Amino acid sequence: MGKSQKKRSMRRHNPMRVPDSHLPKGLESAESSSTKKEAIMPIIQKMESPDGAERKWACVAVSNLIQNDPSTRRLLQGKNVVGSLITRLSDSEEEVWIEAAGALRNLCIDGGYDICAEMYNKNILAPLTAFVPKISTALSQFLESPKTAPENAQKVVYEFADNVITILWCLSETSNKALSAINQINLIPFLMSFLASRDKLPISTVTAAAQSLYVLTDDNQAAIDEVRSNAAYNSCLLEIVRSDELAQNGKGKDVSKDRFAMLKVLCCGITGNVSPPPPHSAASTLDVNKDFVLPLLQPVISSVSLDEAAQQVQELVTRQENDPPEIEKLSLKNTPKSDHKSPTQLDLERLEDRLRTVQLALEILTGTCATLPDPVIDTANDDNDDDDELEDENTDMDDDTNEDDMALDDAVPPPTNAKSSSVALLPALVQPLLALIRPTSLSFPPPSSPSAHPPTTSALSAIHISAFECLNNIFLSLSTSPSAELAANEDAGRAVWAEIWASLSKVGLDIARGQERKQEIWEIAVGVLWGIGNIWKGKLVPNEEQVQILINICDSSTDAQVRVKCIGTLECLAQHPDSIDANRVIASYLLSVLPTATAPSTKGTEPTIQALSALIDIYSDERLPYDVNFRNGKFNERLMESVDGVRKAVRAIDRRKERDLKLRGEEVRDNLVAFIKYRRGLRF
Template identity: 25%
Template sequence: MGKAKKLSRNALLRVSALRGSRAQAVTGPSTPPSAQEQAIPLIKKLSSVDPKDRALAASAIANLIENPVIRRALLKEKVVQTILEQSLTDSSEEVIVEGFGVLRNLALEEGYDVCVFLWRKDILAIVLSYLGKIQTNLAYLKDSNAAQKTLLFNLIENLLSLLTSLGGSSDDIYESIVSRLPDLPIFVLDILANPTIPDFVKVIAAENLYVLSEANAAYIDKIQCSGFITDGKLGVAVKLYLSGVEYNILETSQTASIDLLDVVRSVNEGLQAIDINKAIEVMQPTTIDGVVQPTIYDDNYRSAQDCFVAVQVGLELLTEISEALVMRSQHGRQNRQTEPDEDHDNQDDMDILEDENEMVVEYETKDGVDSPVVALLLDSVLPVVAEFVQFKELRSRALQALNNMTWTFNSFVPHWGNSKARTLWSCILRLLLSSDDLDLESRTGSAGVLWACGKLKPKFVSEISVNDVRRLIREFQQGGETEESLEFKVRIVGLLGVLALPHVDIDVTKEISIFLLTLVLSTQHKPPEIVIEALNAIYDIFADISYPFDDEIFVKGEFLNHLMKIQPQVKQMAKNIDRRKNLQLRTKADEVVVNLQRFVAYKIKERRGLLNKQ
């Protein structure tokens, strides 16, 4: 199945998607002199005798960090060390707050490298000391003036966001936070329950709770013991994060009283409540005379960014939930399986199968389970998620969610409706075939959705043309050789396999079949995942001699001879997979070897039977 993998914690970092990926941003020539000229004076001002100058310098640095060239210059001038050694120990509270803002933004933009450096410099000890001070100040919040409150709220925001980035960057740092800051979830819950704290701080607090409570039994226990926040006055972005926390509780705790249906309904309502058009418009970079201006992190921008990231979280939650439903269904089915028949076990592997459905092929689940959650996903959530595909900034996340949802529908509701599937098919196929600027994640998600829809074997798939197939094959050939591109290629092969149906134009089936055979004949030079999927597709396409294209393509193309000759290479491919390192792949490879033997024997008998009738 082409399910999307669960996103890691560091996938949630709040780097603006409107500016492109981090990898694209930081590659290039060495730091230009102009960037150095901007960076050096600012770092020098961090040591000014005037606290206002120090604060302004730190604030300017925090805003300039989104510029990759200037950021590189700042890092080269050891801005992190300066902030740690000077700004965080400054006598001015404003300088301290802005210093944490610099570290927060650097952690967001640079990710792992900066986070590990900070961790090794024992940033957690510094954070822990300031959390204590914050709790003291919160106790006297009513007596504070407006300026003091603003500083306190900004400090909370910067600290919690920094911890979120740190925890999302590496498992080691994550575990260190959990062990050294065991009461952090209680602190965050207090922030969320405090009516005097503004919403922008609560969004960051909820995000922190969501990210750090993932598979974290210790935090989950504290959250449950402390009481969970269900205040209806919380903003929509906060509520989406808290839905994520509820799902984390549901996945981790054995005593959770949370209903998954309520979680899905809450996520769907949250996604519908957010005006994503407005959020993206606010986040668009400002350009003056062709020069992109630094982002102004005012309340309007922060609110838009909060909504944008909350939508990403909502889409990720739906991706995870959909996958979990399928996994639970499969687990339940395995538990219900009866003991195998002894006579069947004693049959030789080379026995000829009379029915291709008896082959050891991984077919989709078709339990027809009546699940209210699946019904909600199909009837209400699907159209909401599909709307987000139109936004380039959210497209890959939306397609990952749609991919897992469509495979879930195939498992629970095999006939989930031609109208819904047709609409989705048409939209995603047009996107994949006509968009030249799709990133790899979006192409992979698109291929997965189309593959799942095609598995239903609907009539509308016959509308595919030979040119469409050739475009898909070109997509495969131009996919690259990375691990990420491998998943895309596997999905393209799976998609092509379901397009070669009996009611499809024979030229389409021929084009696909020849391509699949070419992949199989290159077994020694192709990843086993691709060869396995190509063989499984061939088994399905030519499963029945009555199909109109069997003689024209399989017989005249001498597919049987080619498959017989390739058997030793396929066996060797399976043997080369270390089952200790990749048991799942080795199991699939062993199955495809057995099925190849059986398929060849089956097709030989099939042809003999036809000749005898003649």
Template identity: 35%
Template sequence: MGKSQTKKKTQAWRHNPIRVPDAHVGAGKAEGKADPGKEKQMLPILKKLSSPEYADRTWACAAICNLIQNDAATRRLFQSRNVVGELIERLSDSVDEVVVEASGALRNLAIDGGHELCGEMFNKGIMSHLTTLTVKISATIDTILASDPSVPREHTDAEAQARKHLLALSENIISLIWCLAEASHKTLNAVNGAGVEGLLVKVVEGRKVVGAGVTLAALQALYSLTQDNRPFTSSVLRHPSAIYALAELCREDHTPAEEAGAKKRSKKGKGKSEGSEEVGDGRALLSRLLACGILRSIVKPGSRSDEDVDIQRLTNEVIMPLVNEMLDLDLPNITNRVSQLASEAAQTETDKPSAKDLKTDHQSSAEQTLERIERMLNTVVVALEILTGICAGLEDEEEKEPAGPGAEVEEEGMVQDDQDEDEEMDSDEAEMDDEDLINEALDHADMAEDDEDDSPTKVNTAVTIQSLLSHHLPQRLAKLGQLTPLSFPPAGSQPSSHPPTTSVLSTLHLRSYEALNNLLLTVVASLSGSTSDARTAETFPLQELWSSLMGTVQMVSSEPDVLMERGQEMRPEVLEMALGCLWGIIKLGPGSLNITPDQLQLLLSLSPLLRTPLARTRLIESLSTLASRPSVTSSENQLISTSLLSSLSVSNEPETTISLVNALIDIYADETREYDAVFRDGGYLAALTSAVGGVRAAVRKVDKKKEREMRARGEEAVENLTAFIKYRRQLAKTS
């Protein structure tokens, strides 16, 4: 339905937590045969994982990281030799350095391998090791935080090395927790039960001591775990200092930390080339935004926790200004720079250390800049996710809880009585033919009266609509949605020139359209019943938005076969969300849009490319509004209505059928419109009459027990269709 708003990110839309989906990289898209040279190195490395010498075990873990990086084929080869199980065993090694390297290798496997590999880790018992390590890390952090910072002391080499190991281990373990939380409901439930919220909050509290890397990992994990995850959210809210620590970080200026990080990098200066500092590190800014997103997820306005936060005030004074600063990217310039840097990185690839060296984090200047650009784009994605929630102003109907112990039983009895009554009605209807249904239909006047009883949609946003529009959000969000040459993986077996950037760009486009979709729907609801078309047209550059979105729709739909390829899952996601935005634009000002014949033909051809009934319903509603807009010509009306009528004759999908019936009734509900001759002269009345049986059959497919709301809408559509036919027949007799 067009009124569907996206309030939070859906976990399934995130391919994996940090980097690029496996299917985006070349070895994952092609046949994926492993490099023979790497294959020869595999067995000696695996043998050294269980060597009695800790140096060999450490080297083997580090070498695995080198060999599998962005190489799905080699990773699968190692998987076939149980590398995951071997590395999990090393998490209980007696030497800290081995544990650190093993956790790093597992973290990289989880990042590159995604959900499938996280599932394998879970099945091979990683959770017990992670639980043990989180307790150990938490206790060590307690010791560090408890030390008096006012008393200066020099650390011995052993203490410094132990601290270095702790920080590396903490970041790896927390990142693994994040990956597992994103993998599946089974792994998410395991993380929920592991009690990791205490460690994550502790890291946020001690962020100035544990460092930017560990803090960012903890916030990423918290951000992921608090999305539509009530058990974990409740645990965080029960933590005595979680809300305070997050609110403090949310209000904390990130600029000094970013400047300090830039100075630290400039002092190192080794291997730095021109342009290597063109993008800031961005970890402090991303951390602050994640804290904002976590608070907006867990603190509900008017709740007990809101007494300490005042989330509405925080949103207006801190979060929205911070998000607003993130929305003015020059994506074409960024993608050009990424392509240039990727080419430079490829030229220096041969100079990288071999597997025998332990410098697994060695990066060229180009690679470092690419990583910072990627982090910057991911920061914008988080900002857009927060903005999507802010713009979601349509209130949901809250489920009513049973009044007492016997209420639930009583409700079940009422449902059963309703179902018995529905079955009796179905039996009676089955004995009636289409003409009997039409003769017993309601009058047209009764239909209109029922529609008028619908209560207006409630609109409630933390930030006022006027404030949102004052930032020119529609234009800026539409600009972020415009595609670039790196937005999607290329068709075929060749990967993108820089797959991580392509992965995050796809998500960025989707998030920008989600935010725009929510904003448009909220404005549509707020202006319902308003007659000020001029005001709407002035507020929104409707034609500019229309042209921008149609450009995206045209580009994505121009390669229909690619939409179904593995690794191209984001193309149909972006297409369907862009159509949702078009729905809002059409509803806001259909009469002010200049729609070309090519654009109309494109919209009429899209239905087979859409994967869900929801997307098809949005498209049908949009076409219905275009067919009845003030400036529509009879030929345009005929083109659209003929297409809808043709779809109705072949549709067997209940939700689509219901939408088609409602659309055709809406188009021709007013017989005084100039285009009504299309209905009268085109034989539409006879076509709708012959469709009654098919519509009724489609509605009966809907299970009343599982989809009562859709069944009710379907039955209403049948009633409206028969009443409409009856009314049209009466008009034909009197004319």
């Protein structure tokens, strides 16, 4: 049972802010689906114009054209707009390279990994690296002598810094190669300087710096060590997390509550990334999770109603339809700025920011819950050679076996001590998370009716997935640190189980092109169901439709871990004492997973091991009502037929590559032999 870790794929720019997986591949399809294809060639031509005004116009036009328009973005990509914009970063005219940076930033956020990878491969880091010291110098001058430059000039520098930082943030998530290159730029002092001067700078620029720091300190030891070793950095982060509001002076006067909430959440995430704090620092005596993460993030994930947000977006989109499109305003005489937005667009962005803050909080909580107790596997006696370990494989099946020595119940490993009360976690986190997994009208629009606002759809689906991942970690932690009080609360277990399935029924199983995130939800959800099933094993009444869905997912998935989770969940359902028919259906399916002496399992080695473990666990007590299925179905004979195939499968596991699986396989193999003997020795 694996926990969901923080994943780079869950960041803002990937999944794409404006998803395009529903579109057919290729330039021809992009051209046929773009409503702005006539504007493409003039833009590409003017990008190379000797006239600086035309080059600036072209950069601005790119930003305006790609807004919520994946097909036009693809068409521009096909015309090498990325290469052209990178060239413009070295333009002789300041206004051109400023607008080029804005266009590249928007492409990063809207386009995801593919565009970021293209930028990296086309050496965007060279001009970006040169910009960092220039921005630092300008920033120092403005902070030391604000009157030395007009406010307009300061605004330009701050917006440019925002664009450069955001591009670096997106690139750092593209690949380990890009991250390593960015580590060489020495960005940490640069980024921390924005946080240190947060009360004198625009909140958007400070937040961009915090977002970049959050990404750079995520499982990146070089950045973690640099932040952790600097007491001033730690104090600064601590101050932001603890503060109730940003100083209302200077650039802080226009700070919105939502923007500041995002900044606090990001700093909370950075603090978690670099924990534990260095000795003798202000935070060294604090428990980061207990004192910061949970108290700050619990209110954040409860702060928004997704249904209300979706309704507000629908209303704003309807209002926006009356606004003239930006492309019609484009002209050399009246060039709009790349950051020009109508009041309706700003309202939509504020809503999206609020949703992205919730998503970020969920991502951090998922990482926090991943640090809760894991099962401990005893590997003290694993150093024997394979030949020695398999000496007992030729044991005569008729030998006497002491049933008291049998390890029959190996479904849930021995628990460790929980750091927090497991019961207390339920009301604090689970209920808000259950609200966040429920799809809205904008979460998964059908391909025949594209989203009214793709960025909101992307944010909503990301929230659903992050909430499921967080639930997965919570219930896994609870199941590996059993609480008698929790297990006894059967009504709570059934209620949570019903809530999960109610949300999944709204997600649906009709997964068309462009709806791949539905598939992702189902694959995470089976882990949640397994965790719940383990806590309330034997207390959940199996539903025929739900059982069949789990079987279908197990059959259709090519991911061994998904299959294991499905089998684990089915095992828990099969142990409801009075559900004899459901038990028979599940057991028959689990038996079908097993190999024979001549044919390996079609489901793979790890699912096979899980199915065997499940069958042993289900039928370890012959006094249960459903045991009649084992006897009448002659399951023991089928298990005997699988022994040779199981031995072959376990022998084939490479200890050097899959050590834990090898140990698990050997344990289950031995349990199978002992279990068959035990069952054969029973007299009814």
